[in-house]
Amino acid sequence: MRRYNHVAVLMGGWSAEREVSLWTGTGCADALERAGYRVTRVDAGRDLAEQLREVAPDACFNALHGRWGEDGCVQGLLEVLDIPYTHSGVYASALAMNKVRAKVVLAAAGVPVANGVALLREDAARDHGMATPYVAKPIAEGSSVGVVIVPAGANRPPEAITKIPDLEGQIMLEEFVAGHELTCGVIGERVTEIIDIVPAENLAFYDFEAKYAPGGSKHLLPARIPADVYDAVQRHTLAAHKALGCRGVSRADFRYDPTKGHLVCLEVNTQPGMTGTSLVPELAAHWGWSFSDLVAWMVEDASVAR
DSSP states (O other), rough: OOOOOOEEEEESSSTHHHHHHHHHHHHHHHHHHHTOOEEEEEOOOHHHHHHHHOOOOEEEEEEOOOOTTTSSSSHEEEEEHHBBSSSHHHHHHHHHSSSSHHHHHHHHOOOOOEEEEHHHHHHHHSSSSSSEEEEEEOOOTTTTOOOOOEEETSSSGGGGGGGGGOOOEEEEEEEEOSSSSEEEEEEETEEEEEEEEOOTTOOOOOOOHHSSSSSSSESSOOSSSOOOHHHHHHHHHHHHHHHTTOOSEEEEEEEETTTTTEEEEEEEEEEEEOSOHHHHHHHHHHHHHHHHHHHHHHHHHOOOOO
């Protein structure tokens, strides 16, 4: 039985991922309307509390991406306003968004993580902070925003590192793991199958274009990897979801190098994209769920004190 009738879909916002959030929010709002909900689309501003008081929804579908919307800030506001919301709560959202702190928790839970280090951006731009090849990226962004791959044999760090969004002056360096880009989700407490993501030949890795442009990548579902690796990815995905305290839907991203048998978890997304090329809807569809089935389930799972 439906608990909520009027749903505010929070989208847009002011992070670096505003455009992706608008795509996600529009698709989710349309799907909820098809499912019979009364939907109000809210382009979240810094006056979000006033916006929500005017709208007075039964629940919020949080389609925001990036800082402020995905890192516990909006979740805390919704807790104060006592409005049920989707996805993870304050603690899990903040923890998962900070890649450095999340890796500590994941490693303690037995989830393999890539070797890495947090450095001042100016130091990382001046000299190699670890052996090449490696990846330089923001500590608290998503959608591959600001990711720079430093190839083997590079004489010095590329200038692009100076433009990586920082957190208190710091960015993150991480070993580059060649091979398969794998992703696996959790919906409720149920782990999904695994997708092997193959970026288009003209793209160096699974970057912003590969994620969101039509034809940017090919998705192999289920992933064609050894059975023991498949089992390990699913096991680690569920362990990561629980260790971080995630709720609703999450998605864990992995790299697997078959030549070395090396598997690492790169990050856990507490608010995965829900666009036409996104992965969680594809994983749910593999179970036979329509897009409307998925977003309706997420709304009915909404709560406060998550």
